[in-house]
Amino acid sequence: MNLQFKDSLISNMEEFKQLEYSALPARLSASDLMAHLRERAETKGRLLTENNAIINGKLRPVLSSIKSIDEKNVDELYSFAQTLFSLSSALDMGLSLEIHEALVAWGKSRGDIDRWLRSLYSAGLIYSHFNDQLKVLGNVNFLEKAAAAFEEGSAFKKQYFELENKETRLLVHRFLSGTYLVYISYNNETEYAEGYAKFAHHFDTAMEFWANEDVRALDPDFPWANFMTNAHQNMCNWLPVIRKQPPETRDMTLAQKVYDSYIFLTEQDETGFVNKHWPPQRTNYVRILATYCVGIISYDEALSQLREMFYSADPNDYSNGGLLTMTFIPHILIEHLNISKTAANNILIKSEIKDIVFKMAEYCKNIPDTIDRQLFNRTIATVSKHFSQTLLNFDHFTDSILSLTTYAHLPTYVHSVMVSKVTIILAEHFLKHNPEYFAGMYGATNAQTVLSVRKNILNLLARAALCHDIGKVFYITAVALASRKLYDFEFGIIKEHTSTSVLFEPASEKMKFITDVMRGHHKWHNNQGYPESFDNAPLPYKFAIDLISIADSIEAATDNLGRSYARALTLDQVIAEILQQAGTRYNPIIADALANPDLRGKISHCLNNEREITYYEVYKSATRRKQGATRVSS
Numbered sequence: 001m002n003l004q005f006k007d008s009l010i011s012n013m014e015e016f017k018q019l020e021y022s023a024l025p026a027r028l029s030a031s032d033l034m035a036h037l038r039e040r041a042e043t044k045g046r047l048l049t050e051n052n053a054i055i056n057g058k059l060r061p062v063l064s065s066i067k068s069i070d071e072k073n074v075d076e077l078y079s080f081a082q083t084l085f086s087l088s089s090a091l092d093m094g095l096s097l098e099i100h101e102a103l104v105a106w107g108k109s110r111g112d113i114d115r116w117l118r119s120l121y122s123a124g125l126i127y128s129h130f131n132d133q134l135k136v137l138g139n140v141n142f143l144e145k146a147a148a149a150f151e152e153g154s155a156f157k158k159q160y161f162e163l164e165n166k167e168t169r170l171l172v173h174r175f176l177s178g179t180y181l182v183y184i185s186y187n188n189e190t191e192y193a194e195g196y197a198k199f200a201h202h203f204d205t206a207m208e209f210w211a212n213e214d215v216r217a218l219d220p221d222f223p224w225a226n227f228m229t230n231a232h233q234n235m236c237n238w239l240p241v242i243r244k245q246p247p248e249t250r251d252m253t254l255a256q257k258v259y260d261s262y263i264f265l266t267e268q269d270e271t272g273f274v275n276k277h278w279p280p281q282r283t284n285y286v287r288i289l290a291t292y293c294v295g296i297i298s299y300d301e302a303l304s305q306l307r308e309m310f311y312s313a314d315p316n317d318y319s320n321g322g323l324l325t326m327t328f329i330p331h332i333l334i335e336h337l338n339i340s341k342t343a344a345n346n347i348l349i350k351s352e353i354k355d356i357v358f359k360m361a362e363y364c365k366n367i368p369d370t371i372d373r374q375l376f377n378r379t380i381a382t383v384s385k386h387f388s389q390t391l392l393n394f395d396h397f398t399d400s401i402l403s404l405t406t407y408a409h410l411p412t413y414v415h416s417v418m419v420s421k422v423t424i425i426l427a428e429h430f431l432k433h434n435p436e437y438f439a440g441m442y443g444a445t446n447a448q449t450v451l452s453v454r455k456n457i458l459n460l461l462a463r464a465a466l467c468h469d470i471g472k473v474f475y476i477t478a479v480a481l482a483s484r485k486l487y488d489f490e491f492g493i494i495k496e497h498t499s500t501s502v503l504f505e506p507a508s509e510k511m512k513f514i515t516d517v518m519r520g521h522h523k524w525h526n527n528q529g530y531p532e533s534f535d536n537a538p539l540p541y542k543f544a545i546d547l548i549s550i551a552d553s554i555e556a557a558t559d560n561l562g563r564s565y566a567r568a569l570t571l572d573q574v575i576a577e578i579l580q581q582a583g584t585r586y587n588p589i590i591a592d593a594l595a596n597p598d599l600r601g602k603i604s605h606c607l608n609n610e611r612e613i614t615y616y617e618v619y620k621s622a623t624r625r626k627q628g629a630t631r632v633s634s
Helices: 005-021 030-064 070-083 093-110 113-136 145-162 164-185 191-210 212-218 222-241 252-267 273-277 282-294 297-310 322-337 346-365 375-390 394-405 408-434 447-452 452-469 470-474 488-498 509-520 540-560 572-578 588-593 597-626
Strands: none
Touching: 005 030, 005 070, 030 093, 093 588, 113 145, 113 164, 113 273, 145 164, 145 191, 145 212, 164 191, 164 346, 191 212, 191 222, 222 252, 222 282, 222 572, 252 273, 252 282, 252 322, 252 394, 282 297, 282 322, 297 322, 297 394, 322 346, 346 447, 375 447, 408 452, 408 540, 447 452, 452 509, 452 540, 488 509, 509 540, 540 572, 540 588, 540 597, 572 588, 572 597
């Protein structure tokens, strides 16, 4: 069986990844930037086409007949899947998962435990990584599939002494640690009890197994101390749960276990794990919270020490320790400050929280490209949440969040700017001819009162359109590198960008409108589309959301600079499609208005001229800002 196609696939994926994540060259002229973007989009489009042909025409026929292939080809497929995704590579998690699941089926059908377990472990690892990357979205959860894979592998400890392959026995230990580790994802308030019960069961099972003298004697050269050390490290990951529990209801059994793990890591660590893998800032953070949770230091002492960590930190340190101190420590500090609010000190605390959030935001603006994107996305979520809770200036809030998302994916940011511009063109047309359609915004009840708040309506529409795709920052790292047709579950991930609970707390009517736009811009005029939980029919500003939805479709479909997964259409072609779907997907009143030559001309001028100007302005701003971050250490 010829599997030579995999070399071409890997080469294409590596080139695609380089194009997707490499920084744009500095100091390009406007014309050179446009040429670079067009060439990049065309190259990515070609790679997508080639990869889809290879996957559907060559790889999937092999996987569909997997049971008939021999061990040599199974091993070659395994090596290929590991190249697609391992701890040091992330070419394509989804495709790697498809291959590993086929290999698991092969191993089970042949009774080949060694090959069965190695692919099962890889599949569990991929599900676990998906869950870690995307759990911030709330509704995307691969936890159960990861846990099922790890538990299936852990069950082989019952026949441990019958396993002849040493590497397979080592895999069983990895399954054991992976099983309890995956349940850390349950450590939020609503799932805490269930999550910890499962974690504790598997944690104790693993520790007991590793302490078994017969098990240790079989392979005395195994890294037993590493197993134990990693287990204690993962026990410390329960600190976020304990610190949120009031002292009178705190789970002191868990608190003591975490504290004991901290002592083990700092005083009895045979492997030198702490000094090797934990920056001093993390050790100090664990010390503060662990000693607070068991009552060794008081709440005020913990708060004081957290303050000292944050305010004495180097704001230009982008090492792992710097990231912890400038993004995670202040998150905890803000929570503690909010808990300690009283009537007497409320104003001072609000002022300090605002100062902390601004420091976090400035730090994030300069995070270099080399930083882990997964960590960056979580940081954006944290900063965004605090912004929405602390900033009184609404426009300043959204400007700050939008500036942070620039780094995640420049084409997505430019798309949002352009949607805002097209939205204003459409809105101005209707404010001139049918202002009554905006009744319900800013308390307006008829055409006359709408016109009295015309400027406010335009500003809010521009802001909402600019923010409509902010949620994409959380999944781009998971699916942007997919140089092939996406899986159904990946489309499901994309749909989650309409979830806003991770970003905003709508404390005002303005914010409520923006969050509704974020949730509803893919909801059809007839209430189909997604998300299913969002009902646009009763909203007083439904027309405004329909307007932004059409602007979104027009801009995305005509973009020939940032999109590589679909051929750009002409404006006439897009309008023809909108008219075909008028009354179902699109508001028929807005669709019919697109036949107006004056309106169509303004939109065409915007798309043909403003897009390139916008790309260049955002490019200049982003490259200037990135020059500020230079010091990165491990």
